Amino acid sequence: MKRLPLLCCALLCLTSIMLAAEPGTKPNIIFILADDLGHDGLSCYGSDVRKTPNIDKLAASGTRFDLCYSAPLCGPSRCVLMTGRYAFRTGGIGNGSWRADGPGAKAANEQPMARLLKQAGYATGESGKWRQVGETPKDWGFEEYCTDPTAGGWYWKTSYEKNGETIDTPKEEYNPDIIQAFSLDFINRHKEHPFFLYYPMHLVHGPILRTPDSAADAGRGTDFYNDNIAYMDKQVGALVAEVEKLGLREKTLIIFSGDNGTALSHPSTIGGRMINGKKASMLEGGSRVPFIASWPGVTPAGKVNKDLVNFTDMQATFLELAGAKAPEGFKFDSVSIAPQLRGEKGTPREWAYVQLGSRWFVRSQGWKLNESGELFDMSDAPFVEKPVAVSEDTEASKAARTRLTAVLAELNPAAGKTDGGDGKAARPGKKKRKKKKNP
Missing domain, CATH: 3.40.720.10 (Alkaline Phosphatase, subunit A)
Structure with missing residues (x-):
């Protein structure tokens, strides 16, 4: 019987947690x-x-x-x-x-x-x-x-x-x-x-x-x-x-x-x-x-x-x-x-969808496909985004390319509201080119 107060206390704590978690x-x-x-x-x-x-x-x-x-x-x-x-x-x-x-x-x-x-x-x-x-x-x-x-x-x-x-x-x-x-x-x-x-x-x-x-x-x-x-x-x-x-x-x-x-x-x-x-x-x-x-x-x-x-x-x-x-x-x-x-x-x-201006990508577990159809291996993200050319496709990358291409086709962002610009956003695998000086 001496354990009753301790048991009641435990039940009250459990009830409190259950009430907090009640959908x-x-x-x-x-x-x-x-x-x-x-x-x-x-x-x-x-x-x-x-x-x-x-x-x-x-x-x-x-x-x-x-x-x-x-x-x-x-x-x-x-x-x-x-x-x-x-x-x-x-x-x-x-x-x-x-x-x-x-x-x-x-x-x-x-x-x-x-x-x-x-x-x-x-x-x-x-x-x-x-x-x-x-x-x-x-x-x-x-x-x-x-x-x-x-x-x-x-x-x-x-x-x-x-x-x-x-x-x-x-x-x-x-x-x-x-x-x-x-x-x-x-x-x-x-x-x-x-x-x-x-x-x-x-x-x-x-x-x-x-x-x-x-x-x-x-x-x-x-x-x-x-x-x-x-x-x-x-x-x-x-x-x-x-x-x-x-x-x-x-x-x-x-x-x-x-x-x-x-x-x-x-x-x-x-x-x-x-x-x-x-x-x-x-x-x-x-x-x-x-x-x-x-x-x-x-x-x-x-x-x-x-x-x-x-x-x-x-x-x-x-x-x-x-x-x-x-x-x-x-x-x-x-x-x-x-x-x-x-x-x-x-x-x-x-997958998750991200857009900025006229650029976008769809990101799945391990892969990323952008508006230009470029696929990236994201296994070492957020530190590395490795471009995967179609000619270098493995079974896994080919399946990811097919799946994510279908996602973007269904979303069809280009048919929605875009500004047609915003080309300043950096892209994976793309380095900024230095402007050539006029001769």
């Missing part, structure tokens, strides 16, 4: 999107230089996905995320697409993630970078938002935008602190009901400036990049701590990702090797981004998942977790990874 339970969802951050920017992904202890701790508490694909630039990746659809369907094909006269996605023509979650009973908030999507966060379903008028880094400034109103500050403020404060306040005010917080950070997009934690005696010309990484990591840690303090951690799915690969001016290595490609390239490093999901009692702790994930997949995943259904008769390109978040096998996608 019908609506979890809070926090999606943190770092800016210009590839695998080489995080120590939990093996970076030899960057140290991110708080994000590493988040990864250890959940599942780290190794094959997540966004788009190679800020605007297109955010459009894919907000719509759950490929760029050639929405027109979100480049950083300038969002303009009123551009081909980019318009909220009235889409079924945005935030709007659908709002209809499912979620409080919705956006905190951080927005302009590359177009219109306002409110148009896209966010009830509350705190943002700024730029598409790049917004750091030491004297104004910001909150719910459509310009707020002037009496002195220069560090905008990431303003965005962080809004995020924490949003969580506190909506702690009694399910909420969705989309938190697109400005860190670590250029210009790379000092942070409030940078050394006061740092001289002109100092590279503050490591300071920016450290401050980003610190803010993620503080947000997680706030969720824990409120007793919401087991009710909250926290996802941390990057919008595209690391900027070319701040490369790092993983195990002494450089990732092939950076931001704005059609190489692996342009769109293969970190993706960490942590929901205690639900996501397996410390697991590394090798399934292919597309940014489009957040739409179906979040709707499934919210107990909501996608509108019928509307074409989405989203595959739910909710089963994988619960540690189940699920139905992993067979």
